[in-house]
Amino acid sequence: MIFNVNINKSLSDNLKMGESTIQQMILEAQKHAIDTVKLEPNERSLKIELLIKKYINLDFMSKATTGSFWKKASEIQKEKYKAALLKQIVITIEDHLNTLATLSYKPIKSERRGKKLIYVRGLIEDPNKKKPDINLLWKLAANKNGSFLILDLEIEGISLVSSQKAEALSILRKNRGNFDTLLNKMTRDN
Amino acid sequence: MTKKFLFVKFIAALFILNGCSNPTKFASENRDPFEKINRNVFQFNKYVDQKIISPISKTYVKKVPTKIRSGVSNHLQWMDTPNTIINSALQTDMENTILASAKFLLNGLTLGFYDLDKGETVIKKRDFGSTLARLNVSEGPFLMVPLIGPKTTRDLTGTILDRQNMATLSSNSIDDLNLAEVPINIIDKRSKMSKTLDNIYLSADPYVKVRSFYLQNRRNEIYSEKYIENKNNNLDAEFEKLLD
Numbered sequence: 001m002i003f004n005v006n007i008n009k010s011l012s013d014n015l016k017m018g019e020s021t022i023q024q025m026i027l028e029a030q031k032h033a034i035d036t037v038k039l040e041p042n043e044r045s046l047k048i049e050l051l052i053k054k055y056i057n058l059d060f061m062s063k064a065t066t067g068s069f070w071k072k073a074s075e076i077q078k079e080k081y082k083a084a085l086l087k088q089i090v091i092t093i094e095d096h097l098n099t100l101a102t103l104s105y106k107p108i109k110s111e112r113r114g115k116k117l118i119y120v121r122g123l124i125e126d127p128n129k130k131k132p133d134i135n136l137l138w139k140l141a142a143n144k145n146g147s148f149l150i151l152d153l154e155i156e157g158i159s160l161v162s163s164q165k166a167e168a169l170s171i172l173r174k175n176r177g178n179f180d181t182l183l184n185k186m187t188r189d190n
Numbered sequence: 191m192t193k194k195f196l197f198v199k200f201i202a203a204l205f206i207l208n209g210c211s212n213p214t215k216f217a218s219e220n221r222d223p224f225e226k227i228n229r230n231v232f233q234f235n236k237y238v239d240q241k242i243i244s245p246i247s248k249t250y251v252k253k254v255p256t257k258i259r260s261g262v263s264n265h266l267q268w269m270d271t272p273n274t275i276i277n278s279a280l281q282t283d284m285e286n287t288i289l290a291s292a293k294f295l296l297n298g299l300t301l302g303f304y305d306l307d308k309g310e311t312v313i314k315k316r317d318f319g320s321t322l323a324r325l326n327v328s329e330g331p332f333l334m335v336p337l338i339g340p341k342t343t344r345d346l347t348g349t350i351l352d353r354q355n356m357a358t359l360s361s362n363s364i365d366d367l368n369l370a371e372v373p374i375n376i377i378d379k380r381s382k383m384s385k386t387l388d389n390i391y392l393s394a395d396p397y398v399k400v401r402s403f404y405l406q407n408r409r410n411e412i413y414s415e416k417y418i419e420n421k422n423n424n425l426d427a428e429f430e431k432l433l434d
Contacts, residue, residue: 157410
């Protein structure tokens with residue numbers, strides 16, 4: 001009985017930690033949107049990059065989006081891929097950051113999945129009701145230090161990891177697993 | 191008569207192409223046997239978008255005041271509501287049928303230009319593609335349709351049937367109005383997706399990105415919670431393995 005209570009307590013603690021990680025990140029992002037609006041684009045990107053790095057598990061995302069090809073990549077290629085992936089995430093967030101600052105985030109529900117994962121569901125809503133609500137699902141897991149990091153984000157059912165994986169695998173398969181081709185394509189226009 | 195016969199033949203061809211036999215085939219994202227043709231169509235669509243649609247849409251956003259744009263957007267949504275009403279009824283979703291009908295009648299007072307209930311009533315958009323999905327018709331291969339964009343064969347069939355529905359229901363003058371609204375609809379949608387589309391064009395393989403976005407979003411929209419739960423379970427297992 002005591003054992004069960006402890007498990008439940010640690011589960012609810014984990015869920016709370018997961019939820020507060022997301023809320024903290026959203027608050028910081030909204031603050032960033034306002035604080036960095038007058039900065040040069042490069043400077044702004046750098047600030048956003050630092051913020052994102054703090055909250056996402058980039059190693060995991062890189063592995064998850066390249067499948068079995070990850071093991072075949074060299075250390076330099078792995079590092080370059082991580083940097084390119086981060087850059088893509090930064091660009092996507094930058095584009096929506098100003099809009100995000102005007103909207104509000106509402107947590108909906110969080111749940112434990114399997115042994116390690118936590119799902120945090122939330123809603124982005126327009127206080128003026130002029131824009132439709134956006135459903136978000138964050139997938140998190142604790143790292144070695146016990147703090148929760150984001151593994152994936154689904155926006156209206158579109159998973160960041162799944163779409164990046166489809167893209168990366170399509171290029172890698174067409175080019176016999178050549179990571180350099182993938183890296184060239186990813187950094188071509190950025 | 192010949193026109194109708196051709197239409198029936200076209201729909202039949204799409205169904206055959208669809209391979210109605212197995213509704214569970216949607217699981218694979220790579221069901222794209224026409225990839226080569228699709229990629230060429232994507233390039234064509236991208237060219238038209240960048241040279242014609244995008245500049246018009248940017249001017250539209252710049253020159254037309256937000257209130258008017260939102261009115262146009264409301265009106266276009268209102269014009270599409272009968273499809274939602276019919277398909278919600280076909281899917282036996284009575285709540286959505288009633289809500290959509292009530293909202294359609296209420297906003298009809300302003301021809302749909304003003305949302306009189308101020309977004310309070312949330313209606314799930316339903317089309318014939320989603321009705322076909324409910325009837326266990328498989329989604330079929332992925333298609334990139336010229337000037338329309340990404341579709342599955344099932345959704346393309348649904349779109350054609352939806353248009354047919356509207357043509358049957360509406361009078362000639364409303365039908366003409368509908369025709370005039372097609373370009374406005376494209377400009378309106380493009381203006382809302384401006385940043386997303388421009389970002390997609392910058393990605394490593396924009397075609398695959400569009401395909402992935404479309405399929406994920408569409409499946410999430412039309413399939414039941416059971417499908418989403420199944421998909422999440424598979425992804426969870428994959429994630430846990432990677433975390434080990």
